[in-house]
Amino acid sequence: MLEKKYNHEEVEKGKYEKWLSKNYFQCDENSSKKPFCIVLPPPNVTGVLHLGHALDVALQDIIIRYKKMEGYDSFWLPGMDHAAIATEAKVVKKLKDQGINKYEYGRDKFIEACWDWTREHGDVIRKQWAKLGIALDYSKERFTLDDGLSEAVRKVFVDYYQKGLIYRGEKIINWDPVAQTALSNEEVIYSEEKSAFYHLKYKIENSEEYLDVATTRPETLFGDTAVAVNENDKRYQKYVGKNAILPIVGKAIPIITDEHADPEKGTGVVKITPSHDPNDFEVGLRHNLERITIMNDDATMNENVPLKYQKMTREKCREEVLKDLEENGLLIKVEPLVHEVGHSERTGVMVEPMIKKQWFVKMRPLADRVLDYQKEKDKKVNFVPSRYEKTMNHWMEITYDWCISRQLWWGHRIPAWYRGEEIYVGMEPPKGEGWVQDEDVLDTWFSSALWPFATLGWPSNTKLLEKYYPNQCLVTAYDIIPFWVNRMTFQGEELLGKRPFEDCVIHGLIRDKQGRKFSKSLGNGIDPFDMIKEYGADALRYYLTTDVAIGTDMRFDEEKMKATWNYINKIWNAARFVLSNIEDLKEIHLDHLKPEDKWILTKYERCVHETKKFMDKYQFNNAGNAIYDFTWSYFCDHYIEMAKYSLDQISTQSTLCYVLTGILKLLQPFMPYVTDEIYSMLPIKDSEDIMMSGYPKYSKKYIFESDEKAVDDQVEFIKNFRNIKAENNITKDMKVMFDTDDDNELIVNMLKIRDNIVHKPLGMKAYKVFSTRVKAQIFFEKIETEADKAAKEAQIQLLKSSIERREKLLSNSNYVKKAPKNIVEMDRQKLEEEKKKLEELLH
RNA sequence: GGGCGAUUAGCUCAGUUGGUUAGAGCAUCUGCCUUACAAGCAGAGGGUCACAGGUUCGAGUCCUAUAUCGCCCACCA
Numbered sequence: 001m002l003e004k005k006y007n008h009e010e011v012e013k014g015k016y017e018k019w020l021s022k023n024y025f026q027c028d029e030n031s032s033k034k035p036f037c038i039v040l041p042p043p044n045v046t047g048v049l050h051l052g053h054a055l056d057v058a059l060q061d062i063i064i065r066y067k068k069m070e071g072y073d074s075f076w077l078p079g080m081d082h083a084a085i086a087t088e089a090k091v092v093k094k095l096k097d098q099g100i101n102k103y104e105y106g107r108d109k110f111i112e113a114c115w116d117w118t119r120e121h122g123d124v125i126r127k128q129w130a131k132l133g134i135a136l137d138y139s140k141e142r143f144t145l146d147d148g149l150s151e152a153v154r155k156v157f158v159d160y161y162q163k164g165l166i167y168r169g170e171k172i173i174n175w176d177p178v179a180q181t182a183l184s185n186e187e188v189i190y191s192e193e194k195s196a197f198y199h200l201k202y203k204i205e206n207s208e209e210y211l212d213v214a215t216t217r218p219e220t221l222f223g224d225t226a227v228a229v230n231e232n233d234k235r236y237q238k239y240v241g242k243n244a245i246l247p248i249v250g251k252a253i254p255i256i257t258d259e260h261a262d263p264e265k266g267t268g269v270v271k272i273t274p275s276h277d278p279n280d281f282e283v284g285l286r287h288n289l290e291r292i293t294i295m296n297d298d299a300t301m302n303e304n305v306p307l308k309y310q311k312m313t314r315e316k317c318r319e320e321v322l323k324d325l326e327e328n329g330l331l332i333k334v335e336p337l338v339h340e341v342g343h344s345e346r347t348g349v350m351v352e353p354m355i356k357k358q359w360f361v362k363m364r365p366l367a368d369r370v371l372d373y374q375k376e377k378d379k380k381v382n383f384v385p386s387r388y389e390k391t392m393n394h395w396m397e398i399t400y401d402w403c404i405s406r407q408l409w410w411g412h413r414i415p416a417w418y419r420g421e422e423i424y425v426g427m428e429p430p431k432g433e434g435w436v437q438d439e440d441v442l443d444t445w446f447s448s449a450l451w452p453f454a455t456l457g458w459p460s461n462t463k464l465l466e467k468y469y470p471n472q473c474l475v476t477a478y479d480i481i482p483f484w485v486n487r488m489t490f491q492g493e494e495l496l497g498k499r500p501f502e503d504c505v506i507h508g509l510i511r512d513k514q515g516r517k518f519s520k521s522l523g524n525g526i527d528p529f530d531m532i533k534e535y536g537a538d539a540l541r542y543y544l545t546t547d548v549a550i551g552t553d554m555r556f557d558e559e560k561m562k563a564t565w566n567y568i569n570k571i572w573n574a575a576r577f578v579l580s581n582i583e584d585l586k587e588i589h590l591d592h593l594k595p596e597d598k599w600i601l602t603k604y605e606r607c608v609h610e611t612k613k614f615m616d617k618y619q620f621n622n623a624g625n626a627i628y629d630f631t632w633s634y635f636c637d638h639y640i641e642m643a644k645y646s647l648d649q650i651s652t653q654s655t656l657c658y659v660l661t662g663i664l665k666l667l668q669p670f671m672p673y674v675t676d677e678i679y680s681m682l683p684i685k686d687s688e689d690i691m692m693s694g695y696p697k698y699s700k701k702y703i704f705e706s707d708e709k710a711v712d713d714q715v716e717f718i719k720n721f722r723n724i725k726a727e728n729n730i731t732k733d734m735k736v737m738f739d740t741d742d743d744n745e746l747i748v749n750m751l752k753i754r755d756n757i758v759h760k761p762l763g764m765k766a767y768k769v770f771s772t773r774v775k776a777q778i779f780f781e782k783i784e785t786e787a788d789k790a791a792k793e794a795q796i797q798l799l800k801s802s803i804e805r806r807e808k809l810l811s812n813s814n815y816v817k818k819a820p821k822n823i824v825e826m827d828r829q830k831l832e833e834e835k836k837k838l839e840e841l842l843h
Numbered sequence: 844g845g846g847c848g849a850u851u852a853g854c855u856c857a858g859u860u861g862g863u864u865a866g867a868g869c870a871u872c873u874g875c876c877u878u879a880c881a882a883g884c885a886g887a888g889g890g891u892c893a894c895a896g897g898u899u900c901g902a903g904u905c906c907u908a909u910a911u912c913g914c915c916c917a918c919c920a
Contacts, residue, residue, distance in 0.1 A: 215920065262920080272920095339919075340917095391915075394845095394915090478915085481915095549856085562869095576879050579879095581879095621857070637884085719885095722886065726874065726887075802864070817900080826862090
């Protein structure tokens, strides 16, 4: 006998270990079953899993488990990401707390510390996966920095270099002065900052005139090598070709014309600092301007600025420069301004544009191929919801060369060696003396972009690769489409000639109850493992995956966690009832069925049909609702109540068992623990464990339309009866007389009115109750109030207006002609029913 | 500046290729310890689907415009 209440801790105990020991999560590359492969988005080894991860993996687990039950060779490949910059930052901090400096510690020892960190945090993450109950094939687990992935990375680098898709160049890049590394555009987050537009006086050489130059960054004036105006800007034409005097410094710089100078913006005069502004860098290229880098790698001022400013931070230098400008009358005015400033995604520091020699991936040809593939049905990545395809396409259209070198130690070291002016790029170090390997590592996303195939053995031609590439599906949040989805797509298509995955399911982000993002400063974070402790993994998984439509953000509300627990408790109790009544059942016999058995079987089949339709479209909220509605409303509220009057019958017991089994299977992907537990207690089962049994198949064999309608009608009658009883406060003293001769046994049982039946009208007030087919009168002592009369009148009016509407509709020849026949027929039937009801009411 | 999304019951959200009287959970009100479940059961109330037009026999759904909120992208010096 089951416990009276669902106890999630008891239910979950030992289950994951059981599944693992039976190798239920392992793929079989030798089987002839159709593959269904998902590679897990590898979490960073920097930390623990949060609610977003829980949602992400719950969705994937549902898909994997569903496909497995559907007969696929499901394969979910786990792994983690070394997260170059993120992990390095954590380890640097950890060492710093111990009083150790990274550079003094040395590269080898530092990397060893990173490996220690990885092992430690990897174990925590694996334990968390286990808590969530997810069906990962650990025998295939990978790490972005393991030997295989590292080989794949080197291979891509070398091949691309040879094809000219990777090059080394001196360009202006986003520099993180804290981590002291280059960043890609995607790693720069723009946020609004209160700043100012400073108008500076750049005097014309040998003249009393001056140019009003507006800038947000006065401290960069030391790097100015020109002042630009637009060639069509009449105001300044007379100055072009002359020199301007750089304030403070007193150096003469040329006044040039360039398209970058927009007459509409600011004063129309723009200072050009090629070394510290991406646009100015371009201007500098066009005009062959000198580049003066004025900052050190930590963004303090370097030896190229006047002595008094050297070693100051950017911020301090700005203050001082402004002070000095003001003193010299060179600051015209200060306009407050709010503008977007780039910050490092990882360290949060303001990004400094710097000219550095870095490695780049040439993006245009790669992106163009993706855009081509997206035009073809069997080549494109199918996004769910489809609108996210636009996000990828847009990125492909505007992307520019990807800066992939990072001045870090933790990561894939760039396979390039230098000897003087010579460069060697290869899988192995070059032969000969004097070669020095590039110190830098690659952007962590360079390796994760290879995840869908490098994890399967690429560049070797493995069985895994052959069977599971392209992956059938990828699941991730929309915020990493640019970082990851896009890059996997162009890499897969370039390197293997095929899209990396057929479907790409995109989910939203989880916010707090007020719709705010979770953040440390707000302290509104929720630990998924606290939720599991309180409500169970099944409840968390179900809630996260069914609360909102896929692709939209959700607001986390613990009240809903409770409601989900209640739902599972409801299932638990329904199972308790069924199991306690089918102990002696030896075989399921679905013949000699009563109408209510046929009714619930029909509803069940419809539920299966609907659920599968939604599952196949990744609409888990709809699938969940379909099962919920069937289970709670039809099975629990009605069928179990009906069954109580015929529990000794084999048809009842069989139906109870059959339908309960079906519900468990439908729910298994969402709630693997509780369904496994209840399934194991069934007297009759088709498999050792539920996850190895098949998913329900829709069968018309158990669709009984006329019985369905008949019992629907009886249910409607029951509801109407109860309604009238409740509204009129009728006690047990009433008598009931059926006007119809049909067998009303079910109704009598459900309403518990066996002792109230009469066969002749009584001399007291009678209330009529009816559905389409069943009619009865309730006799009871009651004085009809004005309110009762008004309610009845309202009901009559409602019917009348509905009848009028329908008659008008049906007399509209356009409608009858153009609307589908079944819709018209339905209206006709409804009209008839409404007319009958009205007659009953008026009578 | 460009793009995307949202706007439906008090709250959180569904609503499929346009087709019954727009649904659910929570909350509210009424009555019930009916032997699976009071974390439950039965019943009830609550929405001019943001706004204005249009297409259609028929619009929450499609088209156009507007408003508010959110997100993404973009070099605004």
